[in-house]
Amino acid sequence: MESQTREHLFEKAKDFVYEAGQRIKEKIHEPRTIETKSNPNDLVTEMDQSTEKFFAESIRNEFPEHRLFGEEGFGDDIQDLKGIVWIVDPIDGTMNFVHQKRNFAISVGIYEEGVGQIGIIYDVMAGALYTAVRGQGAFKNDEPLKLMNERSMEQSILALNTSWLIPENPHIEHKGVEELVKRIRSTRSYGSAALEFAYVAEGVLDGYLTMTLMPWDIAAGKIIVNEVGGLVTTADGQELDMLNKTTVLASHPDIHKEIIDQYVELKK
Numbered sequence: 001m002e003s004q005t006r007e008h009l010f011e012k013a014k015d016f017v018y019e020a021g022q023r024i025k026e027k028i029h030e031p032r033t034i035e036t037k038s039n040p041n042d043l044v045t046e047m048d049q050s051t052e053k054f055f056a057e058s059i060r061n062e063f064p065e066h067r068l069f070g071e072e073g074f075g076d077d078i079q080d081l082k083g084i085v086w087i088v089d090p091i092d093g094t095m096n097f098v099h100q101k102r103n104f105a106i107s108v109g110i111y112e113e114g115v116g117q118i119g120i121i122y123d124v125m126a127g128a129l130y131t132a133v134r135g136q137g138a139f140k141n142d143e144p145l146k147l148m149n150e151r152s153m154e155q156s157i158l159a160l161n162t163s164w165l166i167p168e169n170p171h172i173e174h175k176g177v178e179e180l181v182k183r184i185r186s187t188r189s190y191g192s193a194a195l196e197f198a199y200v201a202e203g204v205l206d207g208y209l210t211m212t213l214m215p216w217d218i219a220a221g222k223i224i225v226n227e228v229g230g231l232v233t234t235a236d237g238q239e240l241d242m243l244n245k246t247t248v249l250a251s252h253p254d255i256h257k258e259i260i261d262q263y264v265e266l267k268k
Contacts, residue, residue, distance in 0.1 A: 001112050009110060010118050010133055016058045017106050020051050020090065021124040028101050045098065048072055051090035059086055071216050081114040081242060087219035093192030101125065107194035109219025114242065119223030121194045130198040130224055138201050138227040145201055147229045151252040156184045156206035159196040164211065171211035172235070173265040180263035197221020200250050201228050207251030207259065209235060215242045221250065231256040235264050
């Protein structure tokens with residue numbers, strides 16, 4: 001992608017994100033229509049749907065040759081990442097949106113031939129915009145995010161879901177997670193994958209380990225974390241599948257391999 005084309009794309013994507021965020025803020029206190037998807041805690045609202053519809057219409061009007069890979073059904077039937085594909089989560093952290101009216105984000109990753117070119121995560125209520133253009137570093141509200149300093153396991157704060165500590169969880173052997181939690185400084189859970197990626201890039205977190213993310217949860221965050229020197233792989237160290245559900249470890253490079261080698265044992 002030529003730099004001039006990429007810059008234009010970046011500016012338009014930011015415009016779309018800001019406008020979508022403003023629409024959400026204007027209606028944040030209105031009564032919600034709340035439905036469930038895969039389980040009773042997998043929520044979706046009319047705002048998720050209308051926001052994705054806004055992105056679909058904006059992208060098709062401005063860039064008709066581009067495709068949209070989205071969560072709520074307004075995108076294209078994506079079987080590959082050929083050409084330019086926008087991977088969009090209109091509201092990442094819907095449960096937080098419903099219950100807290102904060103701690104949710106708009107996440108937009110733009111990929112060309114499967115390579116992440118532009119990542120944008122917008123913490124709508126906090127007004128924090130995390131951005132990255134491939135090869136140009138990462139930023140929060142236009143201030144550069146610094147490359148990661150050295151970090152030991154004992155100094156690290158990780159985001160992880162406490163359900164991975166339960167023996168009956170279907171994804172990961174809980175004993176390894178227990179030992180990991182004992183080793184590190186502390187844990188956090190924010191309820192929004194996009195924000196947890198952003199916090200890793202910012203240095204608020206040193207890592208984020210999770211078992212069940214979809215491409216729209218990952219697409220922007222992967223680009224932003226990579227731009228500050230962080231690593232993003234599956235939980236067992238493989239390259240991410242950007243078309244299907246996957247495990248994820250996004251972390252400081254000093255601790256990435258050690259977490260995988262010593263503490264992660266995925267269930268078959």
